[in-house]
Amino acid sequence: MRVNPKTTQRIAKVLIWSSAVLVIVILLNIVFYILIKGIPQINWQFLTEIPRNMGRSGGISSTIVGTLLLTLVAVVIATPFGIGTAFYLTEYTREGRITRIIRFSAESLAGIPSIVYGLFGYIFFVTYLKLGWSVLSGGLTVAIMILPTIIRTSEESIRAVPHLYREVVFSLGGSKWQTITKAVFPSALPGIANGIILSIGRCVAETAAVILTAGSALRMPSSLLSPTRTMAVHFYILAREGISMEKAFGTAALLIILIFLINVVFNMLVNRYVAKGR
Amino acid sequence: MKNTKERLSERVFLAIALSTLSVLALITVFIIAKGVPIIAKVGVLNFVFGMKWAPSQGSFGIFPMIVGSVSVTLGAAILGVPIAICCSIFLAEFAPVKLRNIFRPAIQLLAGIPSVVYGFWGVIFIVPFIRNYLGGPGLSILAGSIILAIMILPTVISITEVSILALPRYYKEGALALGLTHWQTIRSLLLPAAKSGIVAAVILGIGRAIGETMAVIMVLGNAVALPTSILDPVRTLTTNIGIEMGYASGEHQEALFATGIVLLVIIMILNAAAQYIVRRKRSR
Numbered sequence: 001m002r003v004n005p006k007t008t009q010r011i012a013k014v015l016i017w018s019s020a021v022l023v024i025v026i027l028l029n030i031v032f033y034i035l036i037k038g039i040p041q042i043n044w045q046f047l048t049e050i051p052r053n054m055g056r057s058g059g060i061s062s063t064i065v066g067t068l069l070l071t072l073v074a075v076v077i078a079t080p081f082g083i084g085t086a087f088y089l090t091e092y093t094r095e096g097r098i099t100r101i102i103r104f105s106a107e108s109l110a111g112i113p114s115i116v117y118g119l120f121g122y123i124f125f126v127t128y129l130k131l132g133w134s135v136l137s138g139g140l141t142v143a144i145m146i147l148p149t150i151i152r153t154s155e156e157s158i159r160a161v162p163h164l165y166r167e168v169v170f171s172l173g174g175s176k177w178q179t180i181t182k183a184v185f186p187s188a189l190p191g192i193a194n195g196i197i198l199s200i201g202r203c204v205a206e207t208a209a210v211i212l213t214a215g216s217a218l219r220m221p222s223s224l225l226s227p228t229r230t231m232a233v234h235f236y237i238l239a240r241e242g243i244s245m246e247k248a249f250g251t252a253a254l255l256i257i258l259i260f261l262i263n264v265v266f267n268m269l270v271n272r273y274v275a276k277g278r
Numbered sequence: 279m280k281n282t283k284e285r286l287s288e289r290v291f292l293a294i295a296l297s298t299l300s301v302l303a304l305i306t307v308f309i310i311a312k313g314v315p316i317i318a319k320v321g322v323l324n325f326v327f328g329m330k331w332a333p334s335q336g337s338f339g340i341f342p343m344i345v346g347s348v349s350v351t352l353g354a355a356i357l358g359v360p361i362a363i364c365c366s367i368f369l370a371e372f373a374p375v376k377l378r379n380i381f382r383p384a385i386q387l388l389a390g391i392p393s394v395v396y397g398f399w400g401v402i403f404i405v406p407f408i409r410n411y412l413g414g415p416g417l418s419i420l421a422g423s424i425i426l427a428i429m430i431l432p433t434v435i436s437i438t439e440v441s442i443l444a445l446p447r448y449y450k451e452g453a454l455a456l457g458l459t460h461w462q463t464i465r466s467l468l469l470p471a472a473k474s475g476i477v478a479a480v481i482l483g484i485g486r487a488i489g490e491t492m493a494v495i496m497v498l499g500n501a502v503a504l505p506t507s508i509l510d511p512v513r514t515l516t517t518n519i520g521i522e523m524g525y526a527s528g529e530h531q532e533a534l535f536a537t538g539i540v541l542l543v544i545i546m547i548l549n550a551a552a553q554y555i556v557r558r559k560r561s562r
Contacts, residue, residue: 019364
C-alpha cells in the first residue's frame, strides 16, 4: 500500500514540529525551575558575604571572585595565543604541512574531554610546576581548553575580511605587519570578540577541569597562587553533598543569569557585525 | 630595518602557532607518562578487560566502566540524534524567520548551561521519574542517557543545520519543480546530500557525550558492575576519574590517569573518523 505523499509530509511535519517544541519545553523547564527556586535566594548578603559553615550560611562572594579571577587568567592567556595562531594560519602561510599540523592540533584539543584537561592540569601545573591548587593552575588549564574556540572563531572572522582591504594597504606601500594591524585586525575584531565571549561562557561553566586544578577552598583568594572554588564547583559540591539546597539553587540561578547575559552580549555583537557586513 | 621587523613578526607568529601543537604534545606526554606504568604492570588486556576495580587491593580492571561509557553514550545517541536532526530540519526548512530567531539563541543557551546544572536537574526530575514509573534505583544508564541526549543537542543541531544550509539551492528548487513535496525533497534529496555532515555531527556529539563528567556523575549511581538493564546504575570512564581523583594516590592515581589514556584513545578514534568523513566529502 502506498501512502499518499501529502500524508507522509503531514506526519513528518508533526514529528519535526514536536521535536522543536520538546527541546524548547526542556530548556524552559531547566531554566525556569532553577530561576524560580534560585532567584529568591539572591540578595545583597548572598553576593557580598563569604560562605560560612561549608556554604550552609553566608553568601558566595569568594566563589564569585574566584570565578572572575580564573576566567580573567584563562582569557588573558588564551587570547593572544589564539589570535596569533589564527593570524599565522591565515596571513603568513599557504595551506601546507605546517598549517595542517596546527589545525589538527587545535581540532584534537577541542575534542579532549574536560576531565582529561583536569588530569593534565593537575599533573603539570599543580604538581610538576608546583603551582599548587590555585587560580593560576585552574586559569592555565582552562586557557588551553578555550584555545581551540578562540583560534577557530578568529580564523573564520579573519578569512571573512575582504582581500581588497589587504591589497589597498599593500598598494600604498604598507608591509604585511601594517596590513594586519591597520586593516585586517580592526575589521576582524568583532568576530574575534565573539570567540572570546563564547570562551568566557565556557570558563564560567567549567567544573571538572577546575575542581582538579583550582581546588575547592572557600576563603577569598588573595593572590593568583591561592586555591579557590568557582561558582560552578561550589554549586556541584553544595548539591552533591546535600549541604544546602537553598544556596545551591541561588548559585545555579546566578550562573544561569550570567550565561544568559553572556549569550545576549554575544548575539548583540553578532547582529551588529552581520548588519555592518551587509 | 623594515625587513627584519617583518621577518621577526613572522617568526613570532609561527612560534605562537606552534604553541598549540606543543600544548597537545605536553598533554599527551604527561598523561601517558603518568598512566602507562600501571598499565604495563597490570597488563593492557587485564586493565582494559579486567572485571574488578578495587584500588585498595591492587585490582585495576576498567571493563565495567568501558561498558558503562559505551551504553550511556549509545543511549544518548539513540534518544538525542533523531530529535536533533528533526530540530535542524525545522531550523533549516520549516521554521518561520521569527521563530528561527528565537530558536537559535535558545539552542545556544542550552549549550551554555553548565553541565552540573543538567546533572542537578536530572537528579530532581529524571531520576525520581524513572524510579517511580520504571523501577530500579532511578540512578541509571537511562537517566544518564536522557541528560546526555539533551546535552549533545546543540552540537548535533548546529552542525547538521549548517550542512543542510550549505547545499546548493538548485537541489531543492529542482526537486520541488519536479513535483516532489517539501518532505520528499528533504528526505530523498537534502538529507542524503548532507549525509557526511550529519554523520560528522553525530560523531562529534558522541565524542561530547563520552567525555562528559559532571552531569553524569550525579545521575548514574556510579556502581562499578556490569549493568544488566538500562535501569541499572553504572560508572563511566570519566566519572571514575571524577569521583576518585579527589583522594587517590600512588598506583590508584596512576590507574586513573590510565583510565584517562583509554578515554583519550576512544576520543581520538572518534575525532579521526569525523575528520576523515568531512575531508572525504570535501575532496569529492
